Amino acid sequence: MRIVQTGSLSAAAEHSCLTVQALAAQLNKVEEQFGFRLFRRSNKGLTLTPQGTELTPYIDKVLIATRQMEEKVEALKVPGQxxxxxxxxxxxxxxxxxxxxxxxxxxxxxxxxxxxxxxxxxxxxxxxxxxxxxxxxxxxxxxxxxxxxxPDVQVQVVGAHCGQENDPLTLLGNKFQVRPAEDCPYSHSFLRFLDAGLGNHENGQRMVYSCSETLTLSLITQMDAVGMVSREAAQKNGLTIFPGFEDFLExxxxxxxxxxxxxxxxxxxxxxxxxxAERNVRSRPHRxxxxxxxxxxxx
Incomplete structure (x- = not known):
């Protein structure tokens, strides 16, 4: 990789604190082991062969993994660090x-x-x-x-919008929908929310997908949409909570x-x-x- 970076055997040897002869011997040994040339030699320096070009990303990954392993080994040598x-x-x-x-x-x-x-x-x-x-x-x-x-920790999920509490279902059903993306933890809750009677939610319904509650809150406000958020987030942002539905997620x-x-x-x-209870550290002996x-x- 030093040779790839510098394009020169002498420059790579200098960076690696080796003699040119020693680095050349290592390169020859590697190429012999692989069974093909990694570099073309010329008066202008060394350039990668097609095989060397294809192999370079893998060598880079090996170097990264080796460095990470060395860091892990050093960390494990020092208890408590x-x-x-x-x-x-x-x-x-x-x-x-x-x-x-x-x-x-x-x-x-x-x-x-x-x-x-x-x-x-x-x-x-x-x-x-x-x-x-x-x-x-x-x-x-x-x-x-x-x-x-x-245990005893849940997120209460609700449907929320910017309208009034007494808005009819037909009006809510025609709103732009901010649907949770498939991998979002609220995705199954939203399907249950639709089945609870939101109204028309056919394939032609205007909608956008979101995998972030923060983004959903913003879209509900900006687009006068309906979406799925936690009850705490809906209340904090002044949204109206759809009545008659709630879901609890572990x-x-x-x-x-x-x-x-x-x-x-x-x-x-x-x-x-x-x-x-707060402990008074100042009053404890041997601080x-x-x-x-x-x-x-x-x-």
Whole structure:
């Protein structure tokens, strides 16, 4: 990859702190092992062969994976320096998220905690693409993603619009619909909402799909539409709630790290939800012996 970047054997050797002869020997050994040339040699330098061009992205992935493994090895060598990345859910109340942060810090004292806030769909993406260890998700179990239901925690989902409480069903049925995308946790709730008697919802109905509650709230307001949001969000934004319908979705702690013990995760779930009395740290003796907890919160 140094040769690809520099186009020169001598420049690549200098960057790699090797002699030209040593680097040339390594290159010859690799090409012999692969069974084809990676570079064309000329007076102007080295250029990739077609085989080398096709292989370069794979070599790059190997280097990235190797670097990540080396970082992981170094982190595991130092007890107490491991990072636990947790995606909290901003659909839930700030009070709930604050208590969840406290639970995780208490159950995993040997980890450096890193928190972020997002909706369920973005949290799911973080689990898949950003190596997050834990995420709070709304809705049913996701296939292939272990999770633990948080007891006594639910999201109440309602249909909301900008009209009046006494607007007739026919009027609401003709409104622009903001439908949850298929993977959105509100998608099944919206189908139940339509079946509850919203009115005409044939294929010709004007509609747009959304996978974000924040976007849905904005579209409901801007387009005089009807959509599916949490009751708390509807009330906070001054929307009218469709009468006679509500759905309750469970909340889960999804796990993407096999190193986290099942017992520890159960401890997170089983800790009491009620508030604990504030402790007066100033009045406690030996304050200097208190363990310092590192936590980072990102939005």
């Amino acid at each position: 491991r990072t636990l990345k947790v995606a909290l859910n901003n659909t839930l109340s700030p009070d709930f998220n604050r208590r969840m942060i406290g639970r995780l810090i208490e159950v995993f004292p040997d980890y450096q905690m890193e928190f972020s806030y997002a909706e369920s769909m973005e949290n799911l993406s973080k689990l898949k693409n950003e190596d997050f260890d834990l995420a709070v998700l709304i809705g049913p179990q996701r296939p292939g993603l272990p999770s633990i239901v948080l 909340v889960r702690l999804a796990v993407n790290n096999p190193e986290l013990s099942h017992q520890a995760l159960n401890d997170v779930v089983d800790l009491p939800l009620h508030e604990r 200097h012996t208190e363990k310092e907890v590192f936590a980072e919160i990102r939005t």
